[in-house]
Amino acid sequence: MKKQILYNKKNKEQLLEKLNEENFQRITCSFYKYLNISNPQALRDSLYSEWNNLKVLGRVYVANEGINAQISLPEFNLEKFKESLFSYSNFKDIIIKSAIQEGLSFIKLTIKVKKEIVAYKIPRNQFDMNKVGKHLNYEEYHKKIEEGAVIIDMRNQYEGEVGHFKNAIIPNVDKSAELLPKVKELLKGRERDTILMYCTGGIRCEKASSYLINHGFKDINQLNGGIIKYAHDIKNNNVESKFIGKNFVFDRRLGENITEDIISNCHQCGNPSNNHIDCENQACHILFIQCGDCAIKYKNCCSKKCKDFIQLPREERKQIFKEGKIKFTAQISNKIKPQLNKLT
Ligand SMILES: [Zn+2]
Ligand SMILES: [Zn+2]
Known part of the structure; x- marks a missing residue:
């Protein structure tokens, strides 16, 4: 065989x-x-x-x-x-x-x-997947928005930065493991209010909604199929989007435009941009927003330090990295944490 x-x-x-x-x-x-x-x-x-x-x-x-x-x-x-x-x-x-x-x-x-399909890292006794939030379609979701429900973005801050529902609360976290305790804290005192959650495709809201219900929240709703299904549905039904900007995605595209609005800025010069990029320096590889001009100026790097580094000969880079002479840490925004990858 x-x-x-x-x-x-x-x-x-x-x-x-x-x-x-x-x-x-x-x-x-x-x-x-x-x-x-x-x-x-x-x-x-x-x-x-x-x-x-x-x-x-x-x-x-x-x-x-x-x-x-x-x-x-x-x-x-x-x-x-x-x-x-x-x-x-x-x-x-x-x-x-x-x-x-x-x-x-x-x-x-x-x-x-994997241990979990969404790495919230919360104990098993803090959620029950048989008790999840109500799934709303775009019409039901819009209706509740108009009635004044609380909207909460169940993604990381860097995702909400380039696109989000109008008036949504965007938790300032960059790791799934930090998200649920943060959301619980942000919604403290609103246990009886109508809460509208959303994420990219719906998977994160499933577990998160169960967690909030477990912590005493009474009216938890989630956008069925997430931003992806929402974008298809409003387009097919010719309805104006209440989500503005770009839907961040975890693949090489790094985003899909839902509306033409650019709601974020280049982390280097501050000009409008919603273009996420991984720093070209593989030893840094931080995810950040960079405009076209800065991409040219910094050769797709997050900083002068990274730009200078990638221009060194490969052997020299390897040596510097091995000796730990340079530490690449976030130099753009302290909100964004570097992901150290092996030098390839
Ligand atoms: Zn720029
Ligand atoms: Zn860098």
């Missing part, structure tokens, strides 16, 4: 080259489901071999509590992909949401077994 391929072994250049050679359309989509998965590793391996054969790319998390997937697949394989997904009896009711704006979203397929 031929040995199954279960992991990507190609490097970034090889992957991009392969993508460039493709002569078909890809579509980007996402889905999730909370359910009990008793053997995530076995499921992971089986999904990988099936989906790799269908040329699926993307990032998929499988955990005891469910599945979360953001993927790109050839348009001609969409039906086959659905057949594969729905062949798992527990996945039959999964709703696949397509992207708002297409673009190069993923270059490889990774499927990881």
Whole structure:
């Protein structure tokens, strides 16, 4: 029997080259489901071999509590992909949401077994997935907004910075693990009010709503299908968006425009910009907002320090990094924390 391929072994250049050679359309989509998965590793391996054969790319998390997937697949394989997904009896009711704006979203397929599909890191006894917030469609959501409900953004601050619902509370956190205690604190005293939550695709609100209900909140509502479904629905029904700006996404596109408004500023010069970028210096790799002019000036880096560093010869960079002579820390905004990656 031929040995199954279960992991990507190609490097970034090889992957991009392969993508460039493709002569078909890809579509980007996402889905999730909370359910009990008793053997995530076995499921992971089986999904990988099936989906790799269908040329699926993307990032998929499988955990005891469910599945979360953001993927790109050839348009001609969409039906086959659905057949594969729905062949798992527990996945039959999964709703696949397509992207708002297409673009190069993923270059490889990774499927990881995780502890949680959303890493809130809250104890198991603080939520019950059988008790989640009411799911509202865009019309119901708009109606409650007009009635004066409290709107809360259930994403990280850097996501809300480029796009959010008008008048929404945007918690100043950059890690999922900090979000729920912060939200509880922000909503203190409003346990009896109508709360409207939203996130990118709905997955984060599912668990977060359960947590808030568990902490005594009486009227918790969530935007069904998140910003992604909302954007499709208001467009199809010709309704004005109450979400302004860009929907941040966790793939190479880094965002989809929901409205043309630019509500954020370049972190380097302060001019209007909603262009998120990962610092070109792999040892820094901080996520920040940079306008076109600053991108040229700083060669896609977050600072002069990073720009100078990437222009050094590779061996010198490696040496400096190894000796720990330079520490790359956030130099733009103290709200944004650097993610230290290995120097490649
Ligand atoms: Zn700028
Ligand atoms: Zn940097």
